[in-house]
Amino acid sequence: MQRYFIHPDRFTDDSVDITGEDAHHLVRVMRAAIGDQVICCDGIRREWIVRISSIEDGLVRAELVEPLGRSSEPGVRITIAQSLPKGDKMELVIQKGTEIGAASFLPFVSERTIVQYDGKKEAKRLERWSKIAKEAAEQAHRSRVPELASPASWKQLLTLVREADLALFCYEKEETRQLRPLIRDKLAEARSSGQPPRVVVIIGPEGGFTEREALEAEAAGCVPVSLGRRILRTETAAMVALTCILYEHGEMGG
Structure with missing residues (x-):
């Protein structure tokens, strides 16, 4: 599943906004459509499977579906x-x-x-x-x-x-x-x-x-x-x- 690092300010309690190069990559390169799922994380504590709910010019909005609790970061x-x-x-x-x-x-x-x-x-x-x-x-x-x-x-x-x-x-x-x-x-x-x-x-x-x-x-x-x-x-x-x-x-x- 495709993963994107999104600035924490782009997260709300139930959604996330994907913009800029990430939105371009998601729509133009990955050919994502409404209903598709990707992973979004803020690089600090939040890491979610999200579902795309709308696609506009330069903006992809997705609803938070499921948190991922297992970090992939090394213990050193x-x-x-x-x-x-x-x-x-x-x-x-x-x-x-x-x-x-x-x-x-x-x-x-x-x-x-x-x-x-x-x-x-x-x-x-x-x-x-x-x-x-x-x-x-x-x-x-x-x-x-x-x-x-x-x-x-x-x-x-x-x-x-x-x-x-x-x-x-x-x-x-x-x-x-x-x-x-x-x-x-x-x-x-x-x-x-x-x-x-x-x-x-x-x-x-x-x-x-x-x-x-x-x-x-x-x-x-x-x-x-x-x-x-x-x-x-x-x-x-x-x-x-x-x-x-x-x-x-x-x-x-x-």
Whole structure:
């Protein structure tokens, strides 16, 4: 069943108004008609099967039929902190990371980041990234759209990771700390608090992290960790780490 994220203001006690690109997609692409059912959620708490009751120019109104009580969100909140990669690789990270189950994305600039950050283009880029996350969340039947932060500096990132229960610094030169036992031990500790564990996964750029960055990350409380003996592309590393954490947490058939 097709799913749409609708702003909470569009919901009433018994109906929801679907407008803009969502209404266009529903009517022009999906060829929806009066009586058809879709899923609408506000990304916060409401998630309903709804039945289309009227179709007007740019507006689809639907009546609330049945609430969906089972959330599809993982029991661990994972932020992908991704050093800005070349080309459209960040779009791939956001799309696939959303499908797998990332809670948020934090792009950042590190020493070997090749992309030249342009603040003037930030708003347009964030708008596109947000659209990609929304569409991927709808396709994957997520209950929430992941949060997207503006690109941060390296120093800002190291300040933000202090708020997490576990910050994993994925480093190709790390040889002793393996991901699996670390996840099991740390997440078990965090779960005892009764709140969803918060994990930050830090992924470097195409050229990797410098030794200075590795030392600074560890000093900030990050745990250097290996993703295996093979060198992964930056966009692949994010997906591998995310999948491993969710699997060990029992979120992916485990």
